[in-house]
Amino acid sequence: QVQLVESGGGLVQAGDSLNLSCAASGGTISNRAMGWFRLTPGKEREFVAAVSWNGGSTYYADSVKGRFTISRDNAKNTVHLQMNSLKPEDTAVYYCAAHVSGWLMVTATYGYWGQGTQVTVSS
Numbered sequence: 001q002v003q004l005v006e007s008g009g010g011l012v013q014a015g016d017s018l019n020l021s022c023a024a025s026g027g028t029i030s031n032r033a034m035g036w037f038r039l040t041p042g043k044e045r046e047f048v049a050a051v052s053w054n055g056g057s058t059y060y061a062d063s064v065k066g067r068f069t070i071s072r073d074n075a076k077n078t079v080h081l082q083m084n085s086l087k088p089e090d091t092a093v094y095y096c097a098a099h100v101s102g103w104l105m106v107t108a109t110y111g112y113w114g115q116g117t118q119v120t121v122s123s
Contacts, residue, residue: 002027002112004096009117012086016121020081022096022114030074033099035110036081038092038119048094049081050104059104064090086121093118 008020020036035050049070050059058070069082079096093116102109 002029002098004098004112004114006094006096006114006117009094009119011120011122014087014121014123016086017082017084018086018119020083020094020096020117020119022079022081024077024079024098028074029072029077029079029098033104034070034072034079035097035099035104036070036079037095037097037107037110038090039095039116040092045095045107046092047105047107050099051079061105083119086119088121088123091119091121 002024003026005023031053033050033052036048037045038048039045047061048064049068051070051072055072067085072079095116096114097110098112100109100111
């Protein structure tokens, strides 16, 4: 059973950067695509970014394209989300997830989830 733990969240000002990390244990994620999602109160969980199993392909929500970068290190069983030029609207709880099958941008296609890490961006 894959377990995912996110870290790196915090309180920053608009324009700052954060690097979120997701560490996997209990199994390898090297054969799975991985994704980051975020949840804001009153909204549904939103796709942020995904990376293919070998890191060769990446996908981003339009709202973060050009500012966020997803990457992975299969040797270390980790996934990262580098977030630059943060905006107040990026404030959310960010979740790492391991893909099972189907469309990468769809929440229901991910079978393993972390507990989330809070990102708060002040204006």
